[in-house]
Amino acid sequence: MRAARIPDPRICSIDAALKVIGEKWALLALRELMMGTRRFDEIVFNTGASRDVLAARLRSLEQAGLVCREQYDNKPARYEYRLSEAGDQLFGLLHLMRDWGDRYVRDDPENIVVFRHDCGAKLDIELRCGACEETLTSDSIKADRDVHRSDIATA
Numbered sequence: 001m002r003a004a005r006i007p008d009p010r011i012c013s014i015d016a017a018l019k020v021i022g023e024k025w026a027l028l029a030l031r032e033l034m035m036g037t038r039r040f041d042e043i044v045f046n047t048g049a050s051r052d053v054l055a056a057r058l059r060s061l062e063q064a065g066l067v068c069r070e071q072y073d074n075k076p077a078r079y080e081y082r083l084s085e086a087g088d089q090l091f092g093l094l095h096l097m098r099d100w101g102d103r104y105v106r107d108d109p110e111n112i113v114v115f116r117h118d119c120g121a122k123l124d125i126e127l128r129c130g131a132c133e134e135t136l137t138s139d140s141i142k143a144d145r146d147v148h149r150s151d152i153a154t155a
Contacts, residue, residue, distance in 0.1 A: 011147040020064045021090070025049045025057045030087065033067065034094055038080040095125045
């Protein structure tokens with residue numbers, strides 16, 4: 001009889017990032033902010049999130065330092081949301097997710113949004129090596145570190 005394997009999760013920044021942005025409504029709120037939507041009601045309309053869920057997600061994104069909230073009216077108090085510097089760094093990730101969805105998930109090409117750079121060219125994001133400029137694939141990279149929780153516990 002084979003002994004049961006005890007889970008030993010890998011220490012990973014992807015896991016840490018997912019704890020902040022890995023929920024559907026958080027990602028859709030970030031998408032809206034990236035596309036220039038600033039006001040709460042517009043974000044609700046464009047995402048389909050309920051008001052209370054969206055408010056909670058925006059609050060958690062603000063606490064995580066990804067979103068900034070700025071008051072634009074006093075009576076009643078109304079706010080606009082913007083991406084912080086940290087939130088803006090998610091631009092490439094969100095566009096890569098969008099591109100992946102366009103290529104492999106969507107089956108209605110007439111509704112696919114085309115993004116353009118200021119120069120007018122269609123936005124095409126690729127991950128490239130900073131040294132040799134080669135396009136990155138999962139086969140072309142390797143990790144130098146493979147740390148599991150048990151490695152830290154025994155250190």
